[in-house]
Amino acid sequence: MYHQLRTVGAMAYGADVQSSDWIALGSIAATLAVGGAAGALAVRANGRSRDANSTAERALRVARESALEAKKTRLAANAPKLWVAPGEVLWPPIQMGVAADAPGAPWPQDNEFRTPADSQVPIGLRYSFTVKNIGPETMITVTGRFAANDPRHQLASFGAVELVLATNDSVTFEMEEHRPLSDWISQYRQRYEQSQAGDVELMAGVGYNDGQDEGVIGHIAIRVACNGIEPVPEHGESWRFASQARITASYEWPPTRVSVLPAVQNYYQSKSANMPLELPEATNG
Known part of the structure; x- marks a missing residue:
């Protein structure tokens, strides 16, 4: 065993x-x-x-x-307090001035453009907006294309003007920007023939700074959108401006829309060092 x-x-x-x-x-x-x-x-x-x-x-x-x-939240409480209101957009659009400092006259409402001969003819929109300071005195920077009749037109350097607003002060800015007829036609075709977003868009902006190294830099954008041109069916390659007396399915009324976008604020730990205020990176150990 x-x-x-x-x-x-x-x-x-x-x-x-x-x-x-x-x-x-x-x-x-x-x-x-x-x-x-x-x-x-x-x-x-x-x-x-x-x-x-x-x-x-x-x-x-x-x-x-x-x-x-x-x-x-603490920095935002000390940031400049601005109120921005859009004004009217002149209609019909504006012709280019005969000189750089001369304001252009409105186009005749019934003017017809022929393509391709008029493809590069500049068609402009003149609009305005008002900025009011409802906080402590602050400096603002306004960007965009200033109209020739705006008193700051001559002061604009690279499309920007800086000025100081005291508490409760307000200022109105006149802006004007031109695009060739071909751009207007292209946007029309995107909107109504290709079912895509199709507007002639112009932008201006108001920047502000609280003046502190640790603080806020902000920006408020003003957007102007327009789709106020349509073909003239009986005249071949002809185009005309929208008219309230001639509303069709081809365009909306009013043809221009102005909107003030929400303020975008950036927070800095140090502006001089270009250091944004953000979460510190996690460390091991």
């Missing part, structure tokens, strides 16, 4: 096994079992540690985000 047992053991392990070997193997098995249990406990402990670290990191990030938003 013992010999058979040893033979079976020898077949199982590829060698002759003594009784002392069985004791040793049993000890190894027990050690492995204990080690495995300890390893499993270590894995669970490591998992709990990772979960705790992850929770702590999330809590830290939430705290940082809250602190950042609180600082932005």
